[in-house]
Structures are given as structure tokens and as C-alpha cells.
Amino acid sequence: xxxxxxxxxxxxxxxxxxxxxxxxxxxxxxxxxxxxxxxxxxxxxxxxxxxxxxxxxxxxxxxxxxxxxxxxxxxxxxxxxxxxxxxxxxxxxxxxxxxxxxxxxxxxxxxxxxxxxxxxxxxxxxxxxxxxxxxxxxxxxxxxxxxxxxxxxxxxxxxxxxxxxxxxxxxxxxxxxxxxxxxxxxxxxxxxxxxxxxxxxxxxxxxxxxxxxxxxxxxxxxxxxxxxxxxxxxxxxxx
Amino acid sequence: xxxxxxxxxxxxxxxxxxxxxxxxxxxxxxxxxxxxxxxxxxxxxxxxxxxxxxxxxxxxxxxxxxxxxxxxxxxxxxxxxxxxxxxxxxxxxxxxxxxxxxxxxxxxxxxxxxxxxxxxxxxxxxxxxxxxxxxxxxxxxxxxxxxxxxxxxxxxxxxxxx
Ligand SMILES: Nc1ncnc2c1ncn2[C@@H]1O[C@H](COP(=O)(O)OP(=O)(O)OP(=O)(O)O)[C@@H](O)[C@H]1O
Ligand SMILES: [Mg+2]
Numbered sequence: 001x002x003x004x005x006x007x008x009x010x011x012x013x014x015x016x017x018x019x020x021x022x023x024x025x026x027x028x029x030x031x032x033x034x035x036x037x038x039x040x041x042x043x044x045x046x047x048x049x050x051x052x053x054x055x056x057x058x059x060x061x062x063x064x065x066x067x068x069x070x071x072x073x074x075x076x077x078x079x080x081x082x083x084x085x086x087x088x089x090x091x092x093x094x095x096x097x098x099x100x101x102x103x104x105x106x107x108x109x110x111x112x113x114x115x116x117x118x119x120x121x122x123x124x125x126x127x128x129x130x131x132x133x134x135x136x137x138x139x140x141x142x143x144x145x146x147x148x149x150x151x152x153x154x155x156x157x158x159x160x161x162x163x164x165x166x167x168x169x170x171x172x173x174x175x176x177x178x179x180x181x182x183x184x185x186x187x188x189x190x191x192x193x194x195x196x197x198x199x200x201x202x203x204x205x206x207x208x209x210x211x212x213x214x215x216x217x218x219x220x221x222x223x224x225x226x227x228x229x230x231x232x233x234x235x236x237x238x239x
Numbered sequence: 240x241x242x243x244x245x246x247x248x249x250x251x252x253x254x255x256x257x258x259x260x261x262x263x264x265x266x267x268x269x270x271x272x273x274x275x276x277x278x279x280x281x282x283x284x285x286x287x288x289x290x291x292x293x294x295x296x297x298x299x300x301x302x303x304x305x306x307x308x309x310x311x312x313x314x315x316x317x318x319x320x321x322x323x324x325x326x327x328x329x330x331x332x333x334x335x336x337x338x339x340x341x342x343x344x345x346x347x348x349x350x351x352x353x354x355x356x357x358x359x360x361x362x363x364x365x366x367x368x369x370x371x372x373x374x375x376x377x378x379x380x381x382x383x384x385x386x387x388x389x390x391x392x393x394x395x396x397x398x399x400x401x
Contacts, residue, residue: 036263036264037387037388037391039391040395054398055398069312069313073263073292073293073312074264076291077259077260077262077264077291078263078395080260080263081263081392081395081396082395082398084256084257084260084395086398223290223293224293226293226312
């Protein structure tokens with residue numbers, strides 16, 4: 001099976017063509033609000049470099065969020081446009097799953113943390129046995145304090161790795177909340193910065209697995225996963 | 240050069256889907272002017288556009304209130320001018336302010352006030368086709384920048400012309 005994969009949840013847009021054997025091609029661009037304009041050329045480019053065409057694809061896997069509203073919206077529109085009236089499966093990959101999957105070699109807990117702006121962190125909690133990753137919590141948007149509380153509550157007994165761009169604004173807060181003496185047994189670490197970004201190839205790999213299980217989306221109802229702040233928080237934010 | 244997107248939709252679902260793809264190419268301040276007779280599918284495509292812009296929950300027809308405002312991922316005005324009796328009345332509604340802001344505006348029965356609309360807008364015309372569920376949907380714009388985006392949408396739908 002062969003998929004086009006689209007990742008556009010952040011500042012960088014990435015497109016890849018993947019098959020069971022691995023990545024056939026991949027292209028990355030700093031989109032700066034021009035994902036739609038650049039996207040088409042990038043799709044053509046990765047298809048060309050992979051020596052394939054839309055007609056030979058089995059589907060399109062797209063990063064569903066959370067993340068940038070505009071990026072996710074445009075990425076899904078590109079995916080839906082390509083799937084429209086073609087025999088192509090549309091596959092949605094939760095963005096936090098893709099960040100966690102890229103750290104699957106870590107035995108223990110994996111906590112992807114994305115900067116949600118407005119003082120919050122998007123996160124979930126995963127566990128890996130060194131190869132298979134499984135999710136243990138919902139996809140959430142939490143203030144740093146609540147995120148720390150949740151991580152302390154879930155992650156005990158195995159090493160915990162935090163990965164994602166929320167480490168830039170909240171690294172210090174997270175380190176003091178989770179550090180020695182705070183109870184995160186047996187300790188935690190931050191993944192190196194190169195690992196924070198979501199990769200289209202991982203979106204594609206997860207997409208292949210989901211397609212194999214028949215987990216495809218209905219294009220008529222598929223929407224990005226925005227994870228909004230609660231109503232109370234929204235009001236407080238405006239007040 | 241493709242200057243317009245033209246699709247024969249064969250079901251309400253397809254029309255809604257096109258609306259969602261259209262919603263993906265819009266940015267704040269854009270105006271989408273929908274025209275077509277009663278039951279042509281203006282509300283169907285409008286709801287698709289609004290959904291893609293992050294509007295959740297019910298989207299009732301605004302024909303009695305003329306304007307419904309939503310906070311999606313961007314602010315969105317859903318406007319229905321069916322009950323409008325004259326273009327002057329539209330000015331009284333503060334339509335110019337609505338269209339001048341950062342909100343995306345999606346307007347049904349826009350042909351009623353065509354002379355008041357800025358040229359930088361998308362026009363979507365829905366026409367009955369041969370079968371009961373067939374609708375010809377034409378999307379175009381007189382604005383070069385917007386036309387570029389439509390060209391991209393056309394390319395996506397046509398599979399890069401291959
Ligand atoms: N291909 C199609 N696209 C859109 N709608 C369709 C299609 N085929 C059938 N329909 C039906 O046509 C109707 C369109 O209704 P809709 O309310 O969208 O029309 P409208 O143009 O908004 O009309 P009005 O001017 O009364 O507001 C719906 O009942 C829908 O199910
Ligand atoms: Mg209507």
C-alpha cells in the first residue's frame with residue numbers, strides 16, 4: 001500500500017509518500033501562511049520523486065491536530081480535495097500520536113507536549129514497550145500546573161520522556177514540577193529538540209497501520225481535532 | 240489558465256464536501272457570494288464552508304435574522320438576503336461594516352446586492368442539473384489573488400490535470 005502523508009499542524013508543512021517498506025519521498029517547507037500555494041507543488045514533487053502518481057495511491061493520511069487552526073484546516077482541505085471522487089481512503093492521524101510514535105524506542109512513558117498558546121499545553125500520555133506504543137489518556141489542553149499533576153498521576157515506575165515544542169515556553173515550569181523530589185519516579189527527561197517536530201513520514205506510517213485496520217474517515221464528516229479551551233476558560237480569557 | 244472551478248454535484252453530500260474544500264482555501268476577510276434559485280443548495284454548501292472554518296453545533300438558516308455570527312477558528316458571518324426587499328435595506332443593516340472586517344462572510348442570495356459587493360470576492364452559482372439531485376456548481380472570482388487560490392482548488396479536484 002502507498003499513501004501520501006500530510007503534516008501541517010505547525011509552522012512547517014511536510015509531505016511524504018510512504019509504503020510498507022518505508023519512506024519513498026519527503027519534502028518540508030516553512031509555510032509562513034502559504035501552505036495552500038506551496039502545498040500543490042509539494043504534492044507534485046513528492047509524488048514525482050517517489051515515481052508514483054495519484055492514481056497509484058491507496059489513500060491520503062493527514063495529521064488531524066491539535067495544532068495550528070489554519071494549518072490543520074488547509075491540510076485537511078488539500079487531503080479532501082485530492083480524495084474527492086477518487087478511490088482514495090482518507091485517514092486521520094492524531095498529531096500527538098505521531099509525536100509519541102516517533103519515540104517508540106523509549107521504554108516507559110512518552111508524553112508529547114505541544115504549545116497550545118493561550119497559556120496551555122496540548123498533551124496525552126503513552127506507554128511503549130520499546131516498539132509498540134499505546135495511548136493511556138485523552139487528548140487534552142491543560143495549563144502547565146494541571147499538566148504536571150496529570151503526568152505525576154499517570155507516570156510512575158518507568159522512565160518518562162517529554163517531547164514537543166511546549167518545552168520551549170514551559171520547560172522550566174515542567175522541570176521544577178516533575179524534577180527530583182517531585183515524585184516522578186524514576187525520573188524524567190526532555191527529548192532533544194530535533195525530535196519535537198511532527199514528521200509526515202510518521203503520520204504516513206501510522207496511516208498505513210490504520211488503513212490496514214480499515215480505520216478510514218468519512219470525508220463528509222471529518223474535521224480537524226482542534227481541542228478547544230473550556231467555555232469558562234474562553235470567557236475568562238476574554239474578560 | 241483555469242479561471243473557475245466547475246463541478247457537477249450529484250448529491251447534497253458532494254455539495255457539502257465541496258463546501259468544506261472551499262472552506263479550506265478561505266482566509267479572514269474573505270467574502271463568498273452564493274447565488275441560485277430556491278432549493279439550489281446554497282445553505283448546503285454554506286454549512287460545509289462554515290464547518291471547515293471550525294463552526295460547531297447547529298447552523299440554522301439565518302433567513303429571518305439575515306445575519307448569524309459564529310466564532311469558528313475565525314469569526315464567520317452567515318448572511319441570508321432572501322427577505323431583503325431592496326439593496327438600501329442592506330446598507331441599513333450595517334452590511335458594509337460586516338464585510339469590511341476580519342470575518343469570513345458567506346452570503347446566500349448575494350445577487351440581490353451584487354452592485355454593493357466588493358470585487359474581491361468569490362462567486363458561487365448553483366444551478367439545477369438534469370437529474371433531481373444534480374447541481375452545477377461554478378466558483379469564480381474577478382480578483383487575481385483569489386483566482387489563484389481557485390486555480391489551486393481546481394488543480395486539487397482535477398488531480399493536477401493528469
Ligand atoms: N446535489 C445537491 N446539492 C445540494 N443540495 C441538493 C442536491 N441534491 C439535492 N439537494 C437538496 O436540495 C435542497 C437544497 O436546500 P438548500 O436549503 O441548501 O437550498 P437553498 O439554495 O439554500 O434554498 P433557499 O433559497 O430556500 O435558502 C436540500 O433539500 C438538499 O437535500
Ligand atoms: Mg438557504
